[in-house]
Amino acid sequence: MGSHFVMYIAKMQDNSRSAPPPVDVERFIFVVDGAVTLTNGSDNSHSLVVDSFAYLPPNFQHSIDSDTPATLVVFERRHSYLGNHVPELTIGSTDKQQLLETPGEIFQLRKLLPTSMAYDFNIHIMDFQPGEFLNVKEVHYNQHGLLLLEGQGIYRLGDSWHPVQAGDAIWMAPFVPQWYAALGKSRTRYLLYKDVNRNPL
Template identity: 55%
Template sequence: MQLLGCHLLLFAADLPGFTRSTYSPDHALITPESRVWAGQPGWKNALTAHLISPASGASFSMFMAHMKPDSEAAPAPAETVERFILVLEGESQATSPEGKTVVLPTNHYAYFPPNTPARLRSATGAGLLVYERVYKAKGNPVFLHGYVEDSPLLATPGETFQLRKLLPQTTDYDFNIHIMDFNPGEYLNVKEVHYNQHGLMLLDGKGIYRLADKWYPIQAGDAIWMAPYVVQWYAALGTTPSRYIINKDTTVDPLFS
């Protein structure tokens, strides 16, 4: 019977009405079968699927964008909103504030500061992960772009994972984007509880994530919302490395975060 039970679980995702997605006041798991795609103002010939938004209590939005051939996205919806994108597949083009075209293939990223006229286009189609939030610092962030693998690996004392930060660690930027890589069997040493909130997407591999008192098996394509002070912990499982992208508030006093 035990073997039969495992066999049935392998096919549970195909059952009508079944989903691994779940929502709690302090965390959520949003799996690919739960994405709801729709048009969005400012996105021409494109569909978006919001995974996290202020409706859930978050201070930011995290969504996926499916840009079809000859698609375009207007600047962020308000002058105070900053935007970060990671190209998951295909190729996008960004128009910089100086009017130059920046080509963004798969695994490239771009940051658009608040009140920037920079736009996004895709001639052939692209899949994006997008973060948007109201800028809270008092600096002068600038338009940035790059290739994830060109970002240097940073020291992680007491931990085994590899860490990259895609935005400058200065007070001009009020959040950062971390890329975290784990080999199978590696895990977070710290069982984290902190004021920062997160939007995470597992880009490669699989593992298990603890959120509050729940333990969730996760795989590539799954997204997680973590509210402030929820217990969080991750371990990589399987036979291939895992990678996730996660946003984190930085340089802003917790009193005003």
């Protein structure tokens, strides 16, 4: 079916500034290393450090500036408008997001964006202790873009098994069976894009 979002790593250098996304394209940034400053059209600025994030609605004037080297993971997609539902600028950090219940599972889950109909995707942070794993093999219509932030493990996609470690990225197409187990001696944390609230057809 192909991907309908873009996921990339942005390596910002000394005194660098982002360009705007195309018209009607929304943007999500997550700071992996270093620090950046987000400035919007009204000259309000926000400092974003490691594990901080920002969602920029489509056609929202902004720039991302870095005085020193920084690494961001960036998601962009053409926003799927739905009636009068309008997404808003959202800024936060992982440690400020509440842990959500995961019935039947043992991993820890945080959602970084509101779950209201205005948003056509969400970003999840999922934590696994060594030896923990998904209790079910998942199959669903959602697309995923995943970046392993910490630790190591093994990911199953279809009938293939992939050893993964911090820094590895995965794209998961709709309806591809998927499963994960954390290996090693330290926590696994990964960041996961998931399209939501829209009919996939």
